[in-house]
Amino acid sequence: MAAGPAPLGGHPRAQKPHLSKMERVVVSMQDPDQGVKMQSQRLLITVIPHAVTGNDVVEWLIQKYCIAEDEALHLGTLLVQHGYLYPLRDPRRLLLRPDETPYRFQVRLNWEQTPYFWMSTLWPAAELDYAIYLAKKNIRKQGALVDHEKVGYHHPSPATPAESSQRNPSPTSGAHSPGSKLIQMHKHTHPIEGVSEGRWGVHPPELGVGKSFPLETFNHPQAHYDQLHRKINHTWDLVVMQAREQLRAAKQRRKGDRLVIACQEQTYWLVNRPPTKTVDFYKRRIECCRKALGRTRVKSSVCLEAYLKFSSQRGPHDPLLSGCLPSNPWVTDDDTYWAMNAPSVAVPTKLRVEQWAFSFRELLEDPVGRAHFMDFLQTEFSAENLSFWEACEELRHGGQAQVPALVDAVYQQFLAPGAARWVNIDSRTMERTLEGLGRPHRHVLDDAQLHIYMLMKKDSYPRFLKSDLYKDLLAEAVVPLETKRRVFPFMWKPRHSSPSLALLPTSTSGEPEAAAGSPGGGDGET
Amino acid sequence: MAKEECKALLDALNKATACYHHLVLTIGGSADSQNLREELQKTRQKAQELAVAIRARLTPPLRDRGLGAEERAEFERLWVAFSGCLELLEADMRRALALGTEFPLHAPRRPLVRTGVEGGASGVAARALSARSLRHEGERDFDVEDLHQLEREILKVGEMIQDMEMKVNVPRWTVQARQTAGAELLSSASAGVSSVGGVSVQQRMGPCDLSKALAATIFSAVLLAAVALAVCVAKLS
Numbered sequence: 001m002a003a004g005p006a007p008l009g010g011h012p013r014a015q016k017p018h019l020s021k022m023e024r025v026v027v028s029m030q031d032p033d034q035g036v037k038m039q040s041q042r043l044l045i046t047v048i049p050h051a052v053t054g055n056d057v058v059e060w061l062i063q064k065y066c067i068a069e070d071e072a073l074h075l076g077t078l079l080v081q082h083g084y085l086y087p088l089r090d091p092r093r094l095l096l097r098p099d100e101t102p103y104r105f106q107v108r109l110n111w112e113q114t115p116y117f118w119m120s121t122l123w124p125a126a127e128l129d130y131a132i133y134l135a136k137k138n139i140r141k142q143g144a145l146v147d148h149e150k151v152g153y154h155h156p157s158p159a160t161p162a163e164s165s166q167r168n169p170s171p172t173s174g175a176h177s178p179g180s181k182l183i184q185m186h187k188h189t190h191p192i193e194g195v196s197e198g199r200w201g202v203h204p205p206e207l208g209v210g211k212s213f214p215l216e217t218f219n220h221p222q223a224h225y226d227q228l229h230r231k232i233n234h235t236w237d238l239v240v241m242q243a244r245e246q247l248r249a250a251k252q253r254r255k256g257d258r259l260v261i262a263c264q265e266q267t268y269w270l271v272n273r274p275p276t277k278t279v280d281f282y283k284r285r286i287e288c289c290r291k292a293l294g295r296t297r298v299k300s301s302v303c304l305e306a307y308l309k310f311s312s313q314r315g316p317h318d319p320l321l322s323g324c325l326p327s328n329p330w331v332t333d334d335d336t337y338w339a340m341n342a343p344s345v346a347v348p349t350k351l352r353v354e355q356w357a358f359s360f361r362e363l364l365e366d367p368v369g370r371a372h373f374m375d376f377l378q379t380e381f382s383a384e385n386l387s388f389w390e391a392c393e394e395l396r397h398g399g400q401a402q403v404p405a406l407v408d409a410v411y412q413q414f415l416a417p418g419a420a421r422w423v424n425i426d427s428r429t430m431e432r433t434l435e436g437l438g439r440p441h442r443h444v445l446d447d448a449q450l451h452i453y454m455l456m457k458k459d460s461y462p463r464f465l466k467s468d469l470y471k472d473l474l475a476e477a478v479v480p481l482e483t484k485r486r487v488f489p490f491m492w493k494p495r496h497s498s499p500s501l502a503l504l505p506t507s508t509s510g511e512p513e514a515a516a517g518s519p520g521g522g523d524g525e526t
Numbered sequence: 527m528a529k530e531e532c533k534a535l536l537d538a539l540n541k542a543t544a545c546y547h548h549l550v551l552t553i554g555g556s557a558d559s560q561n562l563r564e565e566l567q568k569t570r571q572k573a574q575e576l577a578v579a580i581r582a583r584l585t586p587p588l589r590d591r592g593l594g595a596e597e598r599a600e601f602e603r604l605w606v607a608f609s610g611c612l613e614l615l616e617a618d619m620r621r622a623l624a625l626g627t628e629f630p631l632h633a634p635r636r637p638l639v640r641t642g643v644e645g646g647a648s649g650v651a652a653r654a655l656s657a658r659s660l661r662h663e664g665e666r667d668f669d670v671e672d673l674h675q676l677e678r679e680i681l682k683v684g685e686m687i688q689d690m691e692m693k694v695n696v697p698r699w700t701v702q703a704r705q706t707a708g709a710e711l712l713s714s715a716s717a718g719v720s721s722v723g724g725v726s727v728q729q730r731m732g733p734c735d736l737s738k739a740l741a742a743t744i745f746s747a748v749l750l751a752a753v754a755l756a757v758c759v760a761k762l763s
Contacts, residue, residue: 044739050556128610129617236703237603238610241537245544252649261551 019082025075026084026105029060036060041088041102046256051088051102058098073098086267094270104260128235131228133269134221135243313358317351325480332483340480343367350477357465360457364389372473376464384421385452385460388414392449396442407440415448425451528583529597532604535580538656539608542573543615545654550622554629561662563631563669565651566622567676572655573615574679580608581690588694599702606701609690616683623676631669 029035037060041051054076061072076096079085080103087094088102096103229236250258316322329335340349348368356363363369370386377383391410398406414423415433425433429447436444464470546569552562587593587601648662 128614234606234698234701234703235610236705238540238607240705241540241607242544242611242614245541246547249541249545249548249650249653252653257552261548264551 022079022082022084026079028064029057030105039102041104043259046254046259048256048260051104052085054097054099054101054103057085057096057103069098081271083267083271086263088263092270104263127228127232128239130224130269131232131235131239132242132246133265134225134228135239136247137221138225139243139247317355325482327483334483336480340478347476347478348473350474350479353470353473353477356470360461363461363464372469373460373464376467376469377460379469380460380463382460384414384423385456387421388423389449389452389456392445392452395445398442400442403442404440407437407444410445411437423448423452424455528587529600529604532580532583532601535576535583536604536608536611539573539576539580539611541656542569542576542654543611543618545569545650546573546615547618548650550618550625553622553625560631560668561648563626563672564662565648567672569651569654570615570619570622570676570679574683577608577612577615577683577686581686584608585690585694588696602696602701603704605694605696606698609687609698612683612687612690616680616687619676619680619683623673623680626669626673626676632667 036052037056038049039051039053041048057076058069058072061067061075062069065072067075073096076085077094080087080096081094085096085103085105087097088104090101232239250261253261319328324337326336326340327334329337339345341352344367352366352368356366356369363373374383374386377386388410391406391414395403395406395410413419414421415425415430416422425448429451433445433448546566549562549566549569553566584601584605587597588605593601
């Protein structure tokens, strides 16, 4: 569950479930009978209904979900930070206070429900929207986009209540250090001590975090306004026109409604503020795109060719496509097929031997094939390669406790300078392997193993396929005969009496078999 | 003159878009009702008619290669504003569709969110349509049909934008806007009217100033009494 506020920026929030859960909570809060108690907010003349106090919200949460007060407070704060609920007194501070401060609900559209590409096409419009909002605010506040609230506003990632209360009593330390950092960034020559008398006229620290320009210059509405003005300068006519028109349209409503809508918009933009895209952001984007360009891509024509070749090669070998000889055991209850194709069998079938020619991996994976390949290598006096490869496989797939011992054994047998079965590895790989042997783990011999594998594949394997040994194997391989088929398959007599449930009860000749073969029948007989 | 016509139409479209945006803000809240949906439909249909008209007027001059640089710049400015407006309209229409499907009017289970907004928005819609008042005449299942129609209209607007991009080649970043930063503050009449509203809007957010308001009224009452007494004294003497 997202612990923080809605992340700044246009990236679609990756987690959907937490938002739909929140929505359910909010909907149940709205229930007229069992929801939170609603009150009316009284201003000077206008009365606006549908306000709730923080206290009520917390109590309702405690009562409905049987949770402790801290948890209810945290949950309420999350609701506020995601924009479902907004505070009426202090709109910038997005947390829930368990006292009489009033809040109100607002309709919040979950952007997660829109597909991702929609988010990115809406993005330019969102900047435009934000620009229009800032222009409207500018008009309303007569040019001062600074908030005149007594309590300073916080960073978009709001501090916890403990932190915020810490800020107020100790304004000197709070106001100076971030401010000094910022000033250091902007003006290198400005002395740190002169922060309070700085150019921006920061108020003396007694007032608390009052008109704190340097502290949050990056997230200041005025800074956003200027930045947007630079960025979408070409549409500024539209921005101004729309801002004016929207304000005029709003005047057609009652004052209470106008206030509510203005509050809603303010909260929306507090929660969903578009990010300040600094230079770093763009640099990272460029890096990402460059990496994406450099990735190897295979043309679809090439991989389709490979796919076709694979299919045509394997077609005759596939038991479902080309039938299996002697017969399909699932159909005829005859398991000769399985017996003939067992992992270690004396005489392999022809199809199997042909499969060894497809790729080196096929050959090595088949135990019979591997054994014959080993024989071949012994005639060529390079059998230690295959033994080394097998030992490395054992290391990779073996138990963790045996790893050090096995590494040592392999080293002694294959890699040590005067070893009995020394394998020929190039110097660089040998160096790297010897370095890694100091701290043995199961993948320490991977480089060497790969080298030997490629050596065998490029060198010994083609020779094996051309060798007499292989040709003899092909000649000796057995091709099983297909069992004769009867005309009516369902009247087959099974070779071995098996309690096969596949025998249909309706077949006349099958019935006695079924009766004799079924376990109940068998029991009855004995 | 073609330019004046275009400008007038663009202003009307701007107004319609702003009103539509304003109406979309209240969907799903406590002020949502059949009337609101009807108003939304009327407003967006008007906006679309205006868009088609503007497009018909703006496309020929921009495709005409023999136009002077000044004139062309002017038309390009209008074009950029127009396409921006259309994008805003499309975005708002999509939001309206999403919200409309989430908050159906006649479903028993999901209540509308109680946002505190009451009162109708017919004034807003009337403003968009430049009419005095609006008649509401929908049937019961209006909102469901309306949503289907809204989907179709979104597609149409999307196609229109796409078409516009293809037909007319105006690089947006080269257009120089007339208004500068802070230009919205310079509009005299509306700013004056809105400042009054602005001041009171601002006041509402201060920590509940009931005591201050009370003090102000007492002070003014005392002042009035003092003035009255002074007048009486002056009359008597």
